[in-house]
Amino acid sequence: MEHTEPHSTEPEMANRQGAAQRPNGAQGKICQFKLVLLGESAVGKSSLVLRFVKGQFHEYQESTIGAAFLTQTVCLDDTTVKFEIWDTAGQERYHSLAPMYYRGAQAAIVVYDITNQDTFGRAKTWVKELQRQASPTIVIALAGNKQDLANKRMVEYEEAQTYAEENGLLFMETSAKTALNVNDIFLAIAKKLPKYDQNQGQSGQGQGRRLAEGDQGAKTPGNCCK
Amino acid sequence: MTLSVFVNPELQFSATTFFAKQHKGETCGANGLPLTPNSIILFGKAQFLKTLKNPYLCEYLDIIRGKHERTIVVSQFCGKPLSEYLGKKIFSDSDIIKIAFQLLTALSVLHKNKIVHRNLSTESILVQNSGDIKLFNYGFHYMTNNGQLVSFPIIKLSYAAPEIYLSPLKSHIANSKMDIWSVGIILVELILNKSLWSSLKLSQKIRKILSFYQCGTSVFEKIAREHNCFDVYQNLSAELKHIIEQCLQIDPRSRPTCEDLLKNEIFKEFKVVQRNNPSKVCEKYQIFTLKELYHWWKLAGGDIILELKKQGLIRSSPPILSMPCLVMLDGTVLGQGRNPATLYESKIVQMSLDTLYQRFKHIHLNFCYPLLHCKSDIIAAFDPPHYDTKALPLIIKEKDPEYQFHRIILFRRLLHGYPYTRDMIRKEVEKDIPPLLRGEIWAALLDIQPDYEEIYAMIDKETVTTTDRQIEVDIPRCHQYNELLSSSEGHIKLRRILKAWVHQNTQYVYWQGLDSLTAPFLYLNFNDEAKAFACLSEFVPKYVHKFFLKDNSAVIKEYLAKFSQLIAYHDPELANHLCDINFYPELFAIPWFLTVFSHVFPLYKILHVWDNLLSGDSSFPLHIGLSVLTQLRSKLLTAGFNDCILLFSDLPEVDIEKSINYSNDTFKNTPRSITTREHQNEEYYKTTEYDISGVTLNDLTRERCPRISATDVVDMIRNTPEKILLVDIRNPLQYSRCSVRNSINIPCSSVTYGEHSIENLGQYAQILKNSGDKIVIVIGSTDTDLELFPKFLLNCNIKKVCVLHGGFNILISVTPTVLVSQKFEA
């Protein structure tokens, strides 16, 4: 399936953050980030999202066709970070849909399955593609999933870590099943997202935009700031 | 008075129960997935037993899973065990020969199907009033995967062949020659008219049987002597003696097979010519089968589990008593052991049919023979009672025993006459489909090839291909809440069907989702893989033609564009809102249409949706999609992009019956050409030169309102002029020269498009505002802009706006008779 991006009207999407009133009246930032999950089929992308968003694990998680969308909010110090997560289909055939989801994403988690060497190879291909095609400021994390099956491991931790270091990626081994490092990897991404570098520049650098609800300015998947 | 067709001594069934082996702790299989519970494996394996039909075999009806790996087997059960006659009745030689013949015939059917009884005894042979026998519980060893799925031994001590005692404890072997030994023992018992070794203790019995290894002479003779019956042995006819001696050979290889034994002269008189079943879609005609009776029994309130509870076979103990004493960190549980004595219940619980008889008391014999072709007033008096099928909810209809009785009786007659009754089947299906016959009815609706079995048999389903990995990871994620599909048998079958399909359809490739598309067919035809495959093979070209092309992007995009147009056509307000928030079908509807909702709905919903789909064409899924949006309409209208898309991430409770009714309505009320596609399979559509064609994907995606064909328009001008509003947007000059009768003229150049206000149309505003349910057909010509005006109407929330494909001029060639010229009129 090849689909052109349906959102050509979308202006530059670097990072989007907006100040918002907290219910208690204190000033707190609410940032929204678009995050995309990529990786070979059945490595556990949907399972990671489900664990992160709902704290659940389904052994018989259905396969993903096209893509699925979920959101989850985490709190970091005085900032509320809202992730808008696109969980994509892993089968190679759906590849052509992927740009629609990673274009404009501020973060990506590339997932492989530590019990399957081929999926690691595929993850590397995704990383390359992101480095070439996605936003240059995109934060990429590499997740070696199914860590609970370490006794059937085919991809060594060190191998993946070295690769991640060479490419400037965040790296963790995760398990959607036992919840190991699942929240951590999302938090690590949240921390690394540029708002901390530019904390002061929120209003000055023109990158943060504040959109009132119902604002028609920019609506695309993942571009729905409130 | 209850009809005698229901009260038949052979139409009886019973239930038995036991526990499958529990996995210890939580262990994972090689793929990291938890091990499939043994009761599920067993459940899948046992399905095959339901297909065995033979006068000498009790029919398996159902396998039910209870709590904690409990398994309940429902099977035909009639007559009395042979064991009860032993010693009480004199068996003549000819009685014995007849029993031997029937027993061997039954076993040969089993052996041909690679089933070894291995648990054969006089208890599992049921003697009927007629004197014929039926073998019972013959699938126990088979369904437990040769005993591997249970933690108790399956053995009848006195009847077990000696090699069984010699084989290692957990070897789980089954050889058909073991049954032959048991046949020998049974025949000996009949001849001596007593059960063997009845006074011996367990260990003594085993020793006895093992001692045959040292016995140089005939085993039969030895047994006869030990039971003080040597005279009976001596006086026995030579043929019978020979048969028994052959059966009781110590070396299994020396024992003959059932087939060999049946060749014996003494069985000659029983041999009859067997007829093959000529019909493919339906089995040989009977008014109804035991399976159907069982189905009605359940609908009439029959509950197997409840009966077992009443009989004390299922006891519940307070949960506190089943708490483990100790749980180790690795998950090992100690001190919760189930009392091994309760693992297997030997009791057979016969089910009472009284409630059903009571319920069906008033059913007239005529109702068993519904008339299909001729009707007359006299005959009509015997028609089944009229049911207001439209008004009753599906769930009520499906649960009503009488209604299901009439439906099943009718459909099995129709299916029996298939393919000659094809049209009648289609007509009846519009009311509803009785769930019990759904598999057969679907196959008939899909017109599967009569030689589907041979076709399937010849397809390569084994050779390793590059798609294997994907299929392999998809199968354990495909509708796994369903017991059949999650069983090992289910996995194997699904894999074979998918591989066969990929092999057979070289123009296509495996897309994730094809697994879900196959699931309903496999579920309905679990014991007929070839039919499941045949259904899939007919379904794809009819409903998802070209969807599985390697590059399917143009096909899918066209389909999604048509979906957007259909929303705009029926619900402009929603369409406008979704468009405003950039909520495109591309983002959420691909799995809907690629898998015709089989990846988004649970099975029971898919079945009902497809019941209707199969009476429709490939545009039907668009209407289902629309009906889903309609159900969520109020939420969608107030939601922004995020909330909209979240709504679809896991499709919330969609009331499927509402959805179906709504889709049927819009499907009926939408002119066919509105949903015509370039990529639809022409084989299933009659086309004329006035149909829509030649629309590029670019045009299609740009046009927010659908086109309509001249054929449809002329048809409506002629037949339903009150339902249409023809808006001619050419300039007044052209209009006055020649126009469609009763059309109104709103020259498109005269409209100010700036604001979305219908008032811009001046004098005609009111007409359009009041167009209500009329189809608004915009007629232009080559030199008018055919997008701006319809889009304007759409933005003004005018419903059912469409554009005549080919413009005004096409009408001149189709049928000038609907045209008028104002000059003449005036």
Ligand SMILES: Nc1nc2c(ncn2[C@@H]2O[C@H](COP(=O)(O)OP(=O)(O)OP(=O)(O)O)[C@@H](O)[C@H]2O)c(=O)[nH]1
């Ligand atoms: N043991 C173990 N199994 C996991 C883990 N994560 C996922 N799985 C299993 O792996 C299978 C695939 O997981 P999914 O989440 O569906 O994989 P996916 O990457 O979303 O696959 P696609 O949707 O096909 O792209 C499922 O059966 C999960 O139960 C994990 O951390 N440990």
Ligand SMILES: [Mg+2]
């Ligand atoms: Mg997934």
